[in-house]
Amino acid sequence: MLSSIDIHSSVAVYVQIENHVQFAIASGKLKPGDQLPSVRELSERLEVNPNTVAKAYRDLEVMGLLYTRRGMGVFVNRGIEGKCREECRRRIIGRLHEVVMEAKAAGLESDDIGEIVAKSQTFEGSPYGQTPASLLALAKKRR
Numbered sequence: 001m002l003s004s005i006d007i008h009s010s011v012a013v014y015v016q017i018e019n020h021v022q023f024a025i026a027s028g029k030l031k032p033g034d035q036l037p038s039v040r041e042l043s044e045r046l047e048v049n050p051n052t053v054a055k056a057y058r059d060l061e062v063m064g065l066l067y068t069r070r071g072m073g074v075f076v077n078r079g080i081e082g083k084c085r086e087e088c089r090r091r092i093i094g095r096l097h098e099v100v101m102e103a104k105a106a107g108l109e110s111d112d113i114g115e116i117v118a119k120s121q122t123f124e125g126s127p128y129g130q131t132p133a134s135l136l137a138l139a140k141k142r143r
Contacts, residue, residue, distance in 0.1 A: 002024075004046065005126070006129055013048055022065065025085075026081070030076050032077065033075060038073060057074055064077060103116075112138070
């Protein structure tokens with residue numbers, strides 16, 4: 001968790017950090033009471049400005065997902081797993097719906113969309129990484 005971000009992504013770095021934390025809470029990789037890396041440690045690991053990490057942590061604290069204990073660090077709040085999981089699912093379903101509607105509007109068939117989704121599920125990695133060449137090759141597919 002929080003081992004890489006993609007500076008070339010259209011998603012802002014602080015939002016990528018926020019999303020990674022939310023996804024980790026929703027999936028159970030981060031549990032209530034778990035301590036997150038310090039701002040300095042995470043900024044060095046990700047090679048980003050410490051202010052970027054601090055902003056992400058502040059936003060997550062405002063959302064109620066994290067809390068800070070002065071001199072101790074940043075921790076995952078208790079009782080937020082279900083709320084976090086539901087919110088992540090809601091956002092992802094909304095984005096998937098939007099993408100499927102765009103695909104249909106662009107003339108992709110249901111089989112094409114299904115093939116892309118199935119192949120995408122086989123890849124591991126960051127949600128903000130580059131699209132694998134084997135998936136991009138599907139763009140040349142003709143009916």
